[in-house]
Amino acid sequence: MTTAFPERKSAVLSKAPSFSLGVDGGGTSTTAVLVDTHTRAEIARTTSSSTNRNSVGAEQALQTLRSLVSDTLAAAALPATAEDLASVCLCMSGVDTPADAERLAGQVETWFPMQTVVRVSNDAAAALASGTGGAPCGCVLIAGTGTLAYARSAEGREARASGWGPAFLDGGSGYDLGQRALAAVARAADGRAPAAINLSHKLCSHCGADSPEDLLRWAYADTMNSCGLDGKFDMVLAGGLLEDHTIYSRMVAEQISAALPEANVIRPQVDAALAAALLAAVNAKGIAGQSTSSS
Known part of the structure; x- marks a missing residue:
């Protein structure tokens, strides 16, 4: 089954990005990591319960995700409305189709400023990036419970x-x-x-x-x-x-x-949550690069 997950169309960043947030949402637990977009240094990390809508229901999954995001940003003394939150990448189990990704992106993007780039994909994207250092290109074979x-x-x-x-x-x-x-x-x-x-x-x-x-x-x-x-x-x-x-x-x-x-x-060099944050940083850099080339 071939899928192409949507990326939020956002306004050009008004200033250089500073922070990128990644979330690895699993069927058992969910971890969010905030990194410095430029250095990729980890700033904050928070873990919560499952955010798989197929396991816990859509409402509970969204509530847990929002609390997790808020707690992670709070740990870095960064409000969700901060304009220097450049990018958010959600790699979620249970997001298996473009419609799933579109639905979640539409719900989550309202939590952040318009200039924040929001991308939603299946958690396999984080597994791939965990081995490539954030490069979103290649193939991953996952064998665990599934x-x-x-x-x-x-x-x-x-x-x-x-x-x-x-x-x-x-x-x-x-x-x-x-x-x-x-x-x-x-x-x-x-x-x-x-x-x-x-x-x-x-x-x-x-x-x-x-x-x-x-x-x-x-x-x-x-x-x-x-x-x-x-x-x-x-x-x-x-x-x-x-x-x-x-x-x-x-x-x-x-x-x-x-x-x-x-x-x-x-094999993975970093855990999936940090990999999701690295993907967010790559997305932020891409938008910044487009801004520079078009100016």
Whole structure:
């Protein structure tokens, strides 16, 4: 599913930006980080509960988000109406379509001055930026409780695959792996399957792949191709199953490198909330650059 998330059209900044705010909104908790736009130094950080509208409801999610933003700005003695709040970037779970992003942006942008740039996207954007240092271009593979592949080209085209949740059996997620392991144990215990089960051959045969490594390209090539990624690109491995250097994580990295030699496999260098703030700083710099070039 290809999506292009909206960015608020704002007036040209009347003075140089000073602060940028990023929010990583998860299904369990939400963290906001305020940074200096120029130096990217972290100034304030606040954490609260879930802001996923699918989990807690739209009204509760918005209320929690607004309180979190206010608390973070207050920690830096910066009011929400401050004109030197240059940019806000909200990377939120539960924002899965352009309509979702448009709706939330329309609600949130009223909290800030007109010159504040507000951008809303899925939390996968923060996961990507956590590995690229704020550069919003590349591909990220997230494997934790769920799985999601997300890619963004330098031109701003976006694409994603999976991330539908456990009801749709997100392949390779912690939920999926655990469910499959339990099912295999149950089948073996019942005598319905041998204790040692080799699924690789059957899976490759079903997908028309010659080897397990080929499954990576089969599964994710459309995601990268649909947003126009070509040549070398960053591939960020994020999520609880992939961030640590476990056997599973190493196996995934090796298979990606074998199947996608053009991918530069990297892992997060900062947490997702700070990455969202870095994205906000990039957005602010972009607006400032447009102002300079047009003057």
